[in-house]
């Protein structure tokens with residue numbers, strides 16, 4: 336396989352108004368490979384001035400883009416979709432090199448990322464309005480939908496492609512233009528998408544990528560009255576700050592933030608299915624997803640059987656290593672801070688009485704590799720109960736009754752994803768309705784897809800991405816009141 340850097344999609348430049356540019360200051364970001372710490376490449380480190388220029392370009396491109404027909408926008412998104420699939424392996428290799436996830440998983444993310452292009456290409460042609468019966472014969476009431484305008488987006492490192500397309504595809508389908516700041520640890524996946532946007536015929540200025548100084552770029556976005564919508568995926572603390580700053584110009588805002596997902600196993604669950612779902616929901620991206628299970632809550636009568644089955648599955652199914660190595664399904668964590676956080680959560684739990692059943696330490700490969708870890712006898716006093724680990728740590732907490740399970744599951748500031756296994760129909764409805772989360776996986780550990788509304792409540796964010804609801808985030812509703820006058824002569 337050719338070196339990642341030899342790919343025509345490997346673009347060490349920002350992308351503004353259809354031009355590939357460096358930073359005004361000449362500054363660059365060193366982007367390393369999490370598997371070995373080697374510098375993969377350097378990306379321009381842009382600041383506020385360049386971001387303002389990108390916003391101007393997006394503003395200039397807006398009339399032309401919003402005046403394309405929905406079919407024309409849909410066709411361009413479909414071309415972009417086809418190009419992503421055509422270049423799936425190149426895009427996956429770039430992602431594995433900068434983010435670390437196993438290349439098969441990276442290819443899966445490219446397919447997932449592309450699915451948002453297809454989904455919103457289809458939705459673009461179904462942006463409907465209403466006519467509403469007026470209270471008198473002179474008037475006609477009409478409701479239309481129009482694009483909000485220029486969008487500012489900031490995206491995370493853990494899904495470097497799909498977190499961009501989940502926003503950009505919806506924005507462009509609605510007729511908006513967009514300026515995107517990718518995570519500094521994974522900017523090459525973003526500029527690779529820009530290279531394909533060009534080939535797909537996305538007009539200059541419609542899709543812009545500004546890697547660089549997060550605070551400065553974000554400030555340029557929220558200080559601008561031209562930017563009418565800010566959309567963010569990342570930590571709750573950053574999301575909260577963006578929401579406050581978006582108030583300056585009453586910008587619409589969407590936030591996909593942190594999580595603390597419970598995974599409940601009731602006594603009537605299919606334990607083998609629950610273990611399969613546990614592996615899927617806990618260890619995807621080495622546990623570095625906001626919808627990963629953070630707490631396994633297991634009814635006492637089945638906790639030993641579940642824990643033994645989960646330990647056996649982790650032992651036999653999980654292989655740690657470089658994401659380019661065949662058979663590896665647990666890559667390195669993104670950086671040293673991530674390793675330190677997992678280590679801290681494990682030590683805190685065992686110091687407070689948790690029992691270590693598997694792993695518990697950095698992997699023998701060293702660096703950012705971490706052994707998948709299982710602990711039992713976890714309690715609410717432990718950090719892992721209230722903080723998002725964002726790594727390969729499975730913590731098992733016992734409960735006795737359904738009521739106790741609900742109390743434990745909802746005892747968190749977060750409300751993004753949740754999961755539970757039960758075959759009792761009455762319990763399925765009671766628990767699904769009682770869980771205070773935006774998303775509930777029932778007898779499954781994998782819930783993410785473009786046709787469903789992804790998002791959370793409480794400290795996990797605002798708004799939904801994907802599904803028909805994801806398009807509404809980029810539309811304004813306009814009410815037309817038409818007076819036909821009298822019909823006397």
Ligand SMILES: NC(=O)C1=CN([C@@H]2O[C@H](COP(=O)(O)OP(=O)(O)OC[C@H]3O[C@@H](n4cnc5c(N)ncnc54)[C@H](OP(=O)(O)O)[C@@H]3O)[C@@H](O)[C@H]2O)C=CC1
Pocket residue numbers: 489490491492493516517518519520547548549550553568569570571573574576591592593594624625723725751
């Ligand atoms: N709900 C969801 O889908 C997701 C939620 N998350 C949550 O985010 C956390 C980990 O992800 P992580 O990427 O580290 O989160 P961060 O919030 O640190 O980073 C996310 C993005 O925000 C940028 N950023 C950092 N500081 C600021 C700032 N002060 N103003 C504006 N933008 C800023 C980053 O830029 P730079 O890289 O240059 O620092 C990056 O592009 C976890 O809590 C996780 O749960 C993460 C991914 C998805």
Ligand SMILES: O=C(O)[C@H](O)CS(=O)(=O)O
Pocket residue numbers: 491493494497498568623624625626783789
């Ligand atoms: O950032 C994330 O964690 C993603 O939203 C998770 S998913 O959409 O791939 O499930």
